[in-house]
Amino acid sequence: MGKPPFERVVSIHGAVVLRVCRAVLGAHDAEDAWSETFLSALKAYPELPEDAKVHAWLVTIAHRKAIDILRARQRRALPMDELPPRESPLGIPGGGHPEVLDAVGQLPPKQRQAVAYHYLAGLPYKDVSELLGVTPEAARRAGADGVKALRAALAKPSAPASKGASR
Amino acid sequence: MNTTPMDAESLLPDGLFAGLAEPAPGTLERLHARLAAAAADRQLIDVSYRTVDSPLGTLLLAATERGLVRVAFAVEGHDAVLQALADKLGPRILQAPVRLDRTARELEEYFAGTRRSFDVPLDFALSRGFRLSVLEHLPHIAYGSTESYADVAKAAGSPKAVRAVGSACATNPLPVVVPCHRVVRSDGSFGGYLGGPEAKRALLALEAA
Numbered sequence: 001m002g003k004p005p006f007e008r009v010v011s012i013h014g015a016v017v018l019r020v021c022r023a024v025l026g027a028h029d030a031e032d033a034w035s036e037t038f039l040s041a042l043k044a045y046p047e048l049p050e051d052a053k054v055h056a057w058l059v060t061i062a063h064r065k066a067i068d069i070l071r072a073r074q075r076r077a078l079p080m081d082e083l084p085p086r087e088s089p090l091g092i093p094g095g096g097h098p099e100v101l102d103a104v105g106q107l108p109p110k111q112r113q114a115v116a117y118h119y120l121a122g123l124p125y126k127d128v129s130e131l132l133g134v135t136p137e138a139a140r141r142a143g144a145d146g147v148k149a150l151r152a153a154l155a156k157p158s159a160p161a162s163k164g165a166s167r
Numbered sequence: 168m169n170t171t172p173m174d175a176e177s178l179l180p181d182g183l184f185a186g187l188a189e190p191a192p193g194t195l196e197r198l199h200a201r202l203a204a205a206a207a208d209r210q211l212i213d214v215s216y217r218t219v220d221s222p223l224g225t226l227l228l229a230a231t232e233r234g235l236v237r238v239a240f241a242v243e244g245h246d247a248v249l250q251a252l253a254d255k256l257g258p259r260i261l262q263a264p265v266r267l268d269r270t271a272r273e274l275e276e277y278f279a280g281t282r283r284s285f286d287v288p289l290d291f292a293l294s295r296g297f298r299l300s301v302l303e304h305l306p307h308i309a310y311g312s313t314e315s316y317a318d319v320a321k322a323a324g325s326p327k328a329v330r331a332v333g334s335a336c337a338t339n340p341l342p343v344v345v346p347c348h349r350v351v352r353s354d355g356s357f358g359g360y361l362g363g364p365e366a367k368r369a370l371l372a373l374e375a376a
Contacts, residue, residue: 005214005253005260010202014195022190030190031198038202042211042259 006045009054010038016121017058023104023116024066029073036065059121063113063131103153110134111146118143203263213257216249217264219271222278222373223366226343228267231256234288235270237340240362256292274343280376283310285344293340300324301335308349311374315353337361343370 017037021030040061048057104112110132117128118139129139206212214236216229227245229237229252236256239248253260264271269287276282284306294302300323307322308314314322316332323332336347342361348370352358360367 001250002254003258005249006258007216007249007260007262010199010261014199018190018195018198027190031194034198035201035205038198039205039209039211042202042206042261043209045259046257 003045003048003050006042009041009045009058013055013058014038016055017062019120020059020062020116021066022101023120024063024113025069026105027101029066029069033062033065033069036068037062040065055121056123056127059117059123059127060131063117100150100154103150106153107146107149110138110142111149114139114142115146115150119147199262203261204265206259206261207263207266211259212261212263213259214249214252215261215263215266217262217267217271218245219274221274223343223362223369226274228270228274229260230267230270231290231292233290233292235267235341235344236290236292238342238344240342240366242363243361270344277343278373280373287344289341289345291340294335297323297325297328297331298335298338301332302339302341302345302347305336305339305345305347305349308346310346313349313351313371316350316358317353319350333358346370349374 014034018030018034021033021037024030025033037058041058048054104115107115113132114125114128117123117131118125123131125136125140125143128143129136132139132142134142203212203215207215210232212232214229214231216227218225218227220226224241225245226241227237227239227248228235229239229249237248237252239245249260270285273282273285273287277285291299291302301319304319304322308319316329316336317326319336320326320328320332325331332350336350337359339345339347339361342348348360348367350358351371357364357367357371
């Protein structure tokens with residue numbers, strides 16, 4: 001038995017990839033990134049090794065697509081693979097807890113990515129460090145600092161999502 | 168292949184996971200439809216599929232760009248059928264209802280008794296050799312009539328291959344649309360059927376009405 005139908009890949013990983021795209025790009029651009037990610041993945045799927053970790057593969061594609069989208073939308077040219085701070089932290093209304101997405105959008109890019117790839121996508125820091133082009137220690141620190149900053153931001157009275165009671 | 172994401176929720180403190188995990192309801196469905204449409208435009212899909220409700224239970228319909236390639240009964244196990252299609256025709260398989268709308272409509276008309284033959288393009292990629300010759304003959308058996316396995320063997324060019332006709336019908340990848348249910352034993356009894364004897368009986372009764 002070979003690879004499962006691609007539909008299974010979408011149904012198993014679609015939500016995780018959307019979560020990652022939302023954290024890295026904000027709600028609006030996330031949808032374009034999600035679509036581009038799965039379209040690229042579909043194209044390359046027949047060549048994917050059977051023992052590949054599918055979710056890590058998808059997050060890697062999503063990471064590249066996020067960078068492409070940000071570059072395309074930036075007026076200024078960006079010479080390196082670093083994400084700029086988000087200009088407009090919030091996009092589409094109606095998605096769960098906008099204040100959390102907003103708080104994530106305020107993080108420095110490396111922290112935002114480390115939080116998304118490690119905490120939301122479940123990638124080990126070794127993989128995160130390869131994606132970000134930093135040492136595993138630096139990736140770990142970025143993730144921890146990011147979560148700490150988010151906690152602090154959400155502990156403010158104006159941020160009701162910090163209790164997590166609405167799940 | 169590893170398809171299991173880690174349990175991210177347990178890693179992330181407080182309400183952070185909840186805050187990030189909840190896009191507006193229907194978002195993933197909308198994105199899926201957009202993906203299916205873009206993938207079809209760029210000819211990236213090996214097989215598209217959808218399911219339809221019918222008097223014979225839920226039917227899986229699957230199509231390549233050339234045409235309808237598989238109709239499957241629920242008793243066959245739709246997941247197993249899709250996996251077999253991935254192995255034989257390619258793993259780029261997506262649920263894409265639009266491409267199969269016409270087939271779904273024609274089946275609905277057929278089961279309502281208002282349609283006697285199907286005119287959607289067919290892809291016989293899953294059949295070869297003598298079995299293919301048998302399947303190509305079957306649409307020539309008129310609605311409401313039957314032929315014996317021996318008749319079909321003769322029509323397909325190998326009068327002695329009666330058993331082979333039986334196995335060609337039993338493995339017909341396009342049941343209902345390619346009417347293997349119109350092939351019965353010489354003594355008039357039904358013979359086997361992929362969807363079960365009741366399904367074959369029901370189709371013959373529908374066409375006799």
